[in-house]
Amino acid sequence: MFTRSENFQTFTSLYPVVTFIAAIHIIFWILFQIPIPTIQIFLGQLDGYNAGIASGEYWRLVTPIFLHMGLSHLFFNTVSLILFAPALERMLRKGKFILIYLFTGILANIATFLIEPLQYSHLGASGAIFGLFGVYLFMVYFRKELIDKANSQVILSILVIGVIMTFFTANTNITSHIFGLISGFLLAPLFLQKNKYNS
Template sequence: MQIINRRANAYVTWSLLAITVAVFLLETISGGSQNLLTLIHFGAKTNYLVQEGQWWRLITPIFLHIGIFHILMNGFTLLYVGQILEPMIGHWRFLIVYMLSGIMGNLASFAFGANNAISAGASTSLFGMFAAFLSLAIIYRENRFLTELGKSFLGLIVINLLMDLTMSGIDIWGHIGGAVGGLLLGYALGLPNISRPKMIFRILAIVVVVAISYYMYAKGMIVYG
């Protein structure tokens, strides 16, 4: 089983990072990345605006960050983990995991988070990346490299969620939703050119993703409507 094509370039990772940095610079020159009006203008998630029909606020927060420490932490994590995961699963699979995990994280925040909170950041997508490694470890558990990676990133997920419980201003629901999304999407997509898991299980994972996403969106609209 070929796990990593070391000749492959992680150009999706670098492109996502470039977009994120460019957006942060635009935030900075447009009033500051910690200015609430600037964040709202650039598409930060605010539940009442999503409820009013601005559904794109479930996507745009993935590329927004609040303060220099926030973008440095998430940017380095994206670069480090992305250069491992993207060559492993392929470019388009990586992009799907990154974007849809982020959206599921924002949906979880919309459904279960504080009504008046403003949230932004790539951490929803990053948790999805972490959980994708766990999926691969489950699917290809006979591969020691993947099982060790899965254990490492499972530990990282648990540690970060425990830290979320002790810190204020952290959107723990976004992180949980991103992790759930990454776990299911990683299972649905698997590794390229390998016929595992079976198609029926891939389809089932996709159905669960759609069902959970619809439920969270509907719940958010009911709670905050």
């Protein structure tokens, strides 16, 4: 379920949404590295700046989901996406996968806006990725037919590590991680209701 053995062409064919999101991560990160003022000003309008959201720039609830500042941040989020998202894209199909990814990321950013200070700013797909783990967590406890015991243990282990790291890693948006996870767990029954996973 979480073992990737596909080559690049097969992966992009089987999981077009995951491929597209990963490509967007990389493209925007590359743009961040270009020292051209116009580009940097444009990108500065896309982060999750709470004061900007408060002034009506509501796109900032969405755009941070696809942006990363540092290479390590980009690497860990994109690798997590590539490893753990394909099974859900296959299970939910493209439309529902896109919705659950966006909804959990946006809800995590809304929670960040409501809880963190007005001058708080953030970037990263972590809220949406934790949202996907929230869906898996729901499956582990309430839809056991969709995930076997071995993969359930993988999810629980990764989640424990991820939550611990959330509280002990500098410059982490704790609110986004926690509320992304909660959002995925709560939304899961709506998206899994009529889906069956074919292994």
